[in-house]
Amino acid sequence: MASVEERNSRTIHTAACLIIGDEIHDTNSAFMAKWCFSLGISLKRVEVIEDDEAEIIEAARRMSDRYDLVVTSGGIGPTHDDITYQSIAKAFGLNLVLHEEAFERMKKLGRFKRTESEPEFNWDVESPVKTARLRMVRLPIDESRDLAKQALFPDDKAWVPISVVNGNIHILPGVPKLFEPMLKGLKPFIVDRLEDPECNGLYRVIISTPLPESNIADYLTKLAARVEPKGVKVGSYPRWQKKNNTVTLVSKDRKFVESLVREVVENVKGRRVLVEGEDDEEEAAT
Known part of the structure; x- marks a missing residue:
């Protein structure tokens, strides 16, 4: 079985896409298929599963073992049913750790709409709202490895990171307007691992x-x-x-x-x- 570092550095020939959520209106897998085609990566599998911890754990382990690049979509929001981070952390025996850079970027760049009935929010005051938001920047982290390889920021204007687990699982949001630019932004991080670095594609x-x-x-x-x-x-x-x-x-x-x-x-x-x-x-x- 390949080590985490091997998974994080080997040539990328194959990919898989894991769509996670109970209410799926999926366009992300089609977008990923086109993205893979443009880079000469063979998209071998697209799988849709519900927000179920056991299913996420099984699929994450299996796909990480079988494919060079795995992208997940969905389940990383602030609510109780957003369990992708915690499930994938459990799949590989990792802790959820507050990612300080992501947290600072969230505070600076996060655009959270406040309703008229919602009380004023203060980042320095503990509250249920702050707790919910922190769920989105508590990432599965292997504290023995380089942190920079485990959280990628493909867009300087966005706070949402791509969490990289077990060397080849890339966790992305399910919202297409976030998923699509973030997947595009992943290219510079993997281009030197493509079989065709010139990206002539298929x-x-x-x-x-x-x-x-x-x-x-x-x-x-x-x-x-x-x-x-x-x-x-x-x-x-x-x-x-x-x-x-x-x-x-x-x-x-x-x-x-x-x-x-x-x-x-x-x-x-x-x-x-x-x-x-x-x-x-x-x-x-x-």
């Missing part, structure tokens, strides 16, 4: 075909076996109630993928398109 070719999947299954099966050793994934996707289906070629090797296009187009009697479905209007017009 390259995809989309081919539209009028043939049913069953008609091209044999050819695509043989093609996939032939090109898989060279890192190319062949995809086949039906498009219900549309005349054309979709075949994709995905790889980091743009030149090799381009060398396959003519062959695939001929064998599936299709045409290359830039965006799936772009030829639907042409079908309707005819």
